[in-house]
Amino acid sequence: MTNDGHTETVRRLIGAAGGTARGLADAVTRLGPQRVVPVLANEVMFRCGPARNHIPVTAELVIGFGADATTVAMAFPTGKPVTAAGDSDGPMVMTFEVDAVDLVRELFGPARGRTTGLGRITMHTTNPDGSPDWAVGAAASVVADQLVVACTAQKPDLGTVALAYDSDKWGALHWFAAHYDRHFAPLRDDAVTVLEIGIGGYGFQDGGGSLRMWRRYFHRGEVYGLDIFDKSHIEDLRMGTLVGDQSDAAVLREIAERYGPFDVVIDDGSHVNEHILTSFRALFPYVRAGGFYVIEDLWTTFQPGFGGRDTPGSSPGTSLDLLKRIVDGLHHEEHTAAGEPSYADLHVVGLHVYHNIAFLEKGVNAEGGIPAWVPQGHEVISAMYPKKDPATGAS
Ligand SMILES: C[S@@+](CC[C@H](N)C(=O)[O-])C[C@H]1O[C@@H](n2cnc3c(N)ncnc32)[C@H](O)[C@@H]1O
Structure with a gap:
């Protein structure tokens, strides 16, 4: 695996996400943002898949830890995998704010199929004068779909x-x-x-x-x-x-x-x-x-x-x-x-x-053979089904 520290963190999060709400909250708190955020960011970017937006843009994922939060900037380069964003990766078109515990449960718990209501969505798709920027808006909608879906429990075919x-x-x-x-x-x-x-x-x-x-x-x-x-x-x-x-x-x-x-x-x-x-x-x-x-x-x-x-x-x-x-x-x-x-x-x-x-x-292939009392010997079968003369049909 890529990084032993992160591998151990992801294993612990997967284990906790399958357990109680209290156990999960305790695990996330114990691990802390330093260990949890890189794992969540990696997983969300991976789950986005290749960016489907028609112009390169960026988006923010804000992961909350109680009163604190960590912002992860993500680049959506058209047709390519989503990665951590640099300064020149296109306009920032949306922010998605989500609680760390909720995100861990969505990503690594048993899937419940929820697709909305996980976090706060803020779109940044207007011009400075408040009018809509249609080109950016179209890209932002696609990015919002990819990012929000990547953060929620999904089982695509x-x-x-x-x-x-x-x-x-x-x-x-x-x-x-x-x-x-x-x-x-x-x-x-x-x-x-x-x-x-x-x-x-x-x-x-x-x-x-x-x-x-x-x-x-x-x-x-x-x-x-x-x-x-x-x-x-x-x-x-x-x-x-x-x-x-x-x-x-x-x-x-x-x-x-x-x-x-x-x-x-x-x-x-x-x-x-x-x-x-x-x-x-x-x-x-x-x-x-x-x-x-x-x-x-x-x-x-x-x-x-x-x-x-x-x-x-x-x-x-x-x-x-x-x-x-x-x-x-x-x-x-x-x-x-x-x-x-x-x-x-x-x-x-x-x-x-x-x-x-x-x-x-x-598995264990041992259901027991057909019991002895079930007719199976040659004599028994020929007595039950005597051979017939193919020409006359007589036994
Ligand atoms: C058909 S590709 C695998 C495709 C991949 N599973 C996928 O679906 O994307 C076969 C791979 O088997 C590897 N391979 C060939 N001979 C092998 C061997 N004796 N032992 C292990 N891997 C072998 C090749 O290097 C090649 O990367």
Whole structure:
């Protein structure tokens, strides 16, 4: 993570925001403005996303601590991420005043969907003679929307978040966001820990689109990206990067011991079939019960360049073969000639496969097999359903 002091502060605020009003107020007071304001400012600017106003302007966020307040000036440079403002970033068009405790609850507590009534809004959109400045006013409205919404408890859908933060999980390349929304919706108010293999950009671009997307989506979560290339320069609060090769099980276990257990692991790394299998075996034990292991880009099952085979059917060693065996394993208690069940047999409780993406649900797969008194022997079944002569229909 970007700064150990701030990371510790954000963890404490997330914990307190999920508790009582008194506990939260005490935590904010104990931490004090020096520690709380930078974290809140960072989070609000991040949640604004790229500025949508048509001319560059600035805005003020005033964070109140009892009788005191700290002003944070923010630049909204058209089309770019919102940052701390300097002197030449455009006219100051609005002020939003909000109490620190209320803001912590909105940002880091379970979302309640409130969108108004959090603080005082003052617009600065008139000319010195009091007449409206229409150009500034148009920009100010957009900035007000972005800033106020960024400060309030929101759960935007993942497709919207993916587009805002440059992830390819929704749109021209993949249509994964709707599937993620379906399965991850119940986790959104939790202080989840997410590990995604593959930060993006390989060795020549920054990447990080999906990490930012998950940071925004899981508003109380901590997300870690693992990549074979060092991406530490994109780290931010609630968003860490790790270096490692997903084909190295020992490295994965070391990482999981340190940062797990995980609520969610997503494999969007090399997509080499052998790597997918190694990573699943190494990391699935570190997914908590009720969590998910997700494998993206199943298409490489059919790509010889990725260790796949260009024909449907049985292709040992591929991601789809793993999933087909998991369907058998889900029913391990029914196997009449069963060997020892594997870890996956015992702990995958649900499998959802869509075009190019699979969600494996973790739990305890031990509901008990079908009881002995349920008719199942060959003799019993043939007595109940005697074979008929196909020509005459007689038994
Ligand atoms: C498809 S991109 C990830 C995109 C990102 N998850 C997103 O949605 O924005 C794949 C990434 O996996 C990384 N990668 C490739 N081989 C890897 C390996 N063996 N171990 C870990 N990461 C690897 C690449 O460097 C690349 O950045």
